[in-house]
Amino acid sequence: MSAFEVRSGEILFVKSVKDGIPNRDPLxxxxxxxxxxxxxxxxSLSDVSIKRDVRDYILARYPDGGxxxxxHVFVRKQFKEDGKTLLGRGSLAEEIKKQxxxxxxxxxxxxxxxxxxxxxxxxxxxxxxxxxxxTGPVQFGWAHSLHPVESVYTQGTVVMPSKDAKDEKSDxxxxxxxxxxxxTTYLVPFAVFVxxxxxxxxxxxxxxxxxxxxxxxxxxxWKGTLHRQARGRGIQQPxxxxxxxYNDPFFRIGYxxxxxxxxxxxxxxxxxxxxxxLDGVKLDVTRLVDRxxxxxxxxxxxxxxxxxxxxLVGELPWEKQEW
Numbered sequence: 001m002s003a004f005e006v007r008s009g010e011i012l013f014v015k016s017v018k019d020g021i022p023n024r025d026p027l028x029x030x031x032x033x034x035x036x037x038x039x040x041x042x043x044s045l046s047d048v049s050i051k052r053d054v055r056d057y058i059l060a061r062y063p064d065g066g067x068x069x070x071x072h073v074f075v076r077k078q079f080k081e082d083g084k085t086l087l088g089r090g091s092l093a094e095e096i097k098k099q100x101x102x103x104x105x106x107x108x109x110x111x112x113x114x115x116x117x118x119x120x121x122x123x124x125x126x127x128x129x130x131x132x133x134x135t136g137p138v139q140f141g142w143a144h145s146l147h148p149v150e151s152v153y154t155q156g157t158v159v160m161p162s163k164d165a166k167d168e169k170s171d172x173x174x175x176x177x178x179x180x181x182x183x184t185t186y187l188v189p190f191a192v193f194v195x196x197x198x199x200x201x202x203x204x205x206x207x208x209x210x211x212x213x214x215x216x217x218x219x220x221x222w223k224g225t226l227h228r229q230a231r232g233r234g235i236q237q238p239x240x241x242x243x244x245x246y247n248d249p250f251f252r253i254g255y256x257x258x259x260x261x262x263x264x265x266x267x268x269x270x271x272x273x274x275x276x277x278l279d280g281v282k283l284d285v286t287r288l289v290d291r292x293x294x295x296x297x298x299x300x301x302x303x304x305x306x307x308x309x310x311x312l313v314g315e316l317p318w319e320k321q322e323w
Contacts, residue, residue: 003211004210004211004212005201005210005211006137006199006201006204006209006210006211006213006214007199007201007245007246007247007249007300007301008198008199008200008201008202008245008246008248008249008250008251008252009198009199009243009244009245009246010196010197010198010199010242010243010244010252010253010254010256011138011196011197011198011199011218011221011241011242011243011244012194012195012196012197012240012241012242012256012257012260012288013050013143013194013195013196013197013221013238013240013241013242014146014192014193014194014195014238014239014240014241014260014283014310015143015192015193015195015225015236015237015238015239016190016191016192016193016236016237016239016278017188017190017191017193017233017234017235017236017237018189018190018234018235018236018237018276018277019187019188019189019190019234019235020187020188020233020234020235020236021043021151021186021187021188021233021234022045022049022193022233022234022236023044023045023046023049024186029186030185030186031151031186032044032149032151032186032188033045033046035142035144036144040148041147041148041149041150041266041269041270042144042145042146042147042148042149043144043145043149043151043188043191044142044143044144044145045142045143045144045193045195046142047139047140047141047142047143047195050140050143050195050221051075051117051121051140052228053220053221053224053225053227053228054117054120054217054220054221054224055073055075055076055117056224056227056228057219057220057223057224057227057228058071058073058116058117058216058220058224059073059076060227064099065096065099065100065114069099069100069101069102069114070113070114070116070212070213071116071216072096072099072100072114072115072116073115073116073117074092074093074096074111074115074117074118074123075117075121075123076092078092078095088127089125089126089127090127090128090130093107093110093111093125093127096110096111096114096115097110097114099114100113100114102114107125107127107130107132108125108130108132108134111123111125112134112207112208113208116213116216118134118136118207119137119204119207119208119209119213120136120137120138120207120209120213120214120217121136121138122134122135122136122137122207123136134206134207135203135206136203136207137199137200137201137202137203137204137206137207137209138197138198138199138200138209138214138217139197139198139200140195140196140197141195141196141197141257142195143193143194143195144193144194144257145191145192145193146192146193146194146260146261146262147191147192147262147265147266147269148266148269148270149188149191149269150274151186151187151188152186152187152188152189153185153186154185154186154187156182187234188234189274189276190274190275190276190277192239192262192281192283194257194260195257196255196256196257198252199214200249201249202249202250218241218243218305219323221238221241222238222241222305222323223238223323225237225238226238237278237307238305238307239278239283239306239307239310240283240304240305240306240307240310241304241305241306242256242288242302242303242304242318243302243303243304244256244292244299244301244302245299245300245301245302246298246299246300247297247298247299247300248298251295251298253291253292253295253298256288256291256292259287259288259290259291260283260284260285260287260288261283261284261287261313262281262282262283262284263281263282263283263284263313264280264281278307278309278310278311281311282311282312282313283310283311283312283313284312284313284314285312285313285314285315285316286313286314289314289315289316289317293317301319302318302319303318303319303320303321304316304318304319304320304321305320305321305322305323306320
């Protein structure tokens with residue numbers, strides 16, 4: 001293998017949220033997304049929301065494209081100079097070509113060389129006579145909570161009036177306008193999620209993704225969770241990140257997320273004994289360790305990052321990393 005060549009592998013990412021919903025369902029009054037039945041009770045986060053965290057972090061860290069102009073982001077929101085008109089695919093690609101200095105009329109080559117999210121996640125490009133579709137070597141699954149979750153409907157008021165109004169003591173049509181507005185929202189007091197992902201070395205060669213891109217992705221998963229803040233998303237915290245690399249590019253253990261357990265178990269959450277912070281939970285990694293160890297001959301490397309406040313059941317025998 002070359003110094004920057006990636007291996008096929010798997011990723012597990014565990015994070016928590018307090019007092020918010022990281023990914024809302026617009027078809028369900030912006031409540032939490034629920035892919036499972038009512039009796040199951042778990043809530044979910046889409047891969048789109050996870051990739052948004054990654055892209056926003058990379059944009060913030062490398063607004064000019066970073067070293068060698070390799071780390072531009074293609075899928076992003078950018079306005080024209082008028083501040084009102086959003087750039088489309090073609091304009092965004094041309095902007096990256098201009099900033100990166102890639103000398104090519106092939107936009108697929110330009111984006112693969114200069115846009116890290118295209119190398120990681122692929123892209124669909126259809127502009128005039130230039131059309132291509134790239135499958136990304138990194139594919140995220142949905143993130144699911146490790147326990148049943150009950151969202152809470154709440155409301156409040158904003159003291160700022162919705163429009164200019166006359167003094168409240170005066171007569172006329174100013175009545176009510178100076179009272180501010182009422183907001184309503186769903187939130188989750190506390191939840192812990194696990195998200196799986198796979199890395200395909202064969203597809204990585206097609207997009208040009210290398211080890212530097214993969215390391216930036218792992219960094220962006222962790223630090224991007226801290227970086228991308230919004231009131232409705234709650235306060236989020238990365239807890240555990242695992243990266244496994246395989247010797248055989250066509251091997252995969254698969255479904256590693258099913259080997260994780262959270263204590264207390266689902267029945268305690270359903271009975272109303274719901275933890276409200278990290279102090280009330282433990283992550284059981286014993287089955288995960290056993291499963292990976294069972295395929296030790298297939299594994300080239302295992303590394304992990306962990307929040308020291310996360311309590312574990314079992315021990316992690318792999319390479320502990322620090323940011």
